[in-house]
Amino acid sequence: MTAEARSIRHWLEQATRRLDAHSESPRLDAELLLAHCLQRDRSWLMAWPEHPLEPEMVDCFQALLRQRLEGQPVAYLLGEREFWSLSLAVTPATLVPRPETELLVETALEWLADRPAPRLLELGTGSGAIALALKKERADADITATDISPRALAVAAGNARRHRLDIRFLVSDWYAAIDGGAVFDLILSNPPYIAAGDPFLQRGDLPAEPQQALCSGPEGLEALRRIIAGAPGRLKSGGGLMLEHGYRQGDAVRGLLQAEGFERVHSLEDFSGLPRVSLGTKPGPVQGEVEIHRPPS
Ligand code: GLN
Numbered sequence: 001m002t003a004e005a006r007s008i009r010h011w012l013e014q015a016t017r018r019l020d021a022h023s024e025s026p027r028l029d030a031e032l033l034l035a036h037c038l039q040r041d042r043s044w045l046m047a048w049p050e051h052p053l054e055p056e057m058v059d060c061f062q063a064l065l066r067q068r069l070e071g072q073p074v075a076y077l078l079g080e081r082e083f084w085s086l087s088l089a090v091t092p093a094t095l096v097p098r099p100e101t102e103l104l105v106e107t108a109l110e111w112l113a114d115r116p117a118p119r120l121l122e123l124g125t126g127s128g129a130i131a132l133a134l135k136k137e138r139a140d141a142d143i144t145a146t147d148i149s150p151r152a153l154a155v156a157a158g159n160a161r162r163h164r165l166d167i168r169f170l171v172s173d174w175y176a177a178i179d180g181g182a183v184f185d186l187i188l189s190n191p192p193y194i195a196a197g198d199p200f201l202q203r204g205d206l207p208a209e210p211q212q213a214l215c216s217g218p219e220g221l222e223a224l225r226r227i228i229a230g231a232p233g234r235l236k237s238g239g240g241l242m243l244e245h246g247y248r249q250g251d252a253v254r255g256l257l258q259a260e261g262f263e264r265v266h267s268l269e270d271f272s273g274l275p276r277v278s279l280g281t282k283p284g285p286v287q288g289e290v291e292i293h294r295p296p297s
């Protein structure tokens with residue numbers, strides 16, 4: 001084999017071609033997997049394209065590539081994914097955090113801007129991404145985060161330890177383990193919201209992710225309904241409920257929030273211009289209320 005045939009460039013190009021039909025980001029996937037084997041970052045690969053790969057590194061790369069071609073998400077193969085500049089452990093017990101979910105974090109931070117020492121409840125935390133991002137920005141917040149999956153919560157708790165962020169984790173089927181009583185300033189969730197049987201569930205990396213974290217009833221609205229119905233009993237007056245949902249569910253979610261008595265109900269668009277987060281306020285006296293509006297794009 002010539003030196004060129006064994007170079008980083010050679011292996012990356014070959015892997016990119018093989019991944020082309022399987023991934024929306026074949027080159028990036030190949031770079032991330034090879035960088036992981038080499039324990040380097042991607043910029044090192046870019047700087048040393050002629051560098052030959054040792055046989056063990058080729059074996060490592062080919063093994064990861066095989067799993068990627070079988071549909072394993074890159075995040076599971078690397079064991080981590082970045083969210084809100086936090087490197088988070090992820091496993092097949094947790095959904096891979098999505099960049100669009102940062103909208104929920106941004107919206108919550110704006111909403112909380114004038115509220116000191118807020119009490120927050122995040123339902124269905126998975127890897128802990130949302131709760132940890134909020135705690136990182138708001139050390140004064142008292143945050144409870146739940147998940148129905150003890151395995152997911154173990155991952156979230158590990159992430160909290162790794163980043164030294166203090167969150168109360170509870171195994172809970174939505175509100176089941178949360179006492180009634182209006183104590184929270186803000187409840188938020190990125191629940192499962194894809195309709196069972198939606199062909200989208202067969203696409204890309206979704207089949208490898210926990211279906212419990214992705215799909216919810218015939219219209220994808222079961223979890224959203226339960227979360228909205230249970231929120232007024234746990235929110236202080238003037239408290240907020242903030243939900244991520246599918247891009248075609250804005251009308252339905254706003255309708256559910258209004259039917260439950262929420263005020264100032266509106267939706268916000270993600271970076272793709274799709275309605276992605278809806279929120280409302282429980283009626284009652286409020287101090288320092290800020291309304292968040294983003295112009296429609
Ligand atoms: N937005 C995710 C996706 O489309 C779904 C996440 C969820 O169900 N909460 O892949």
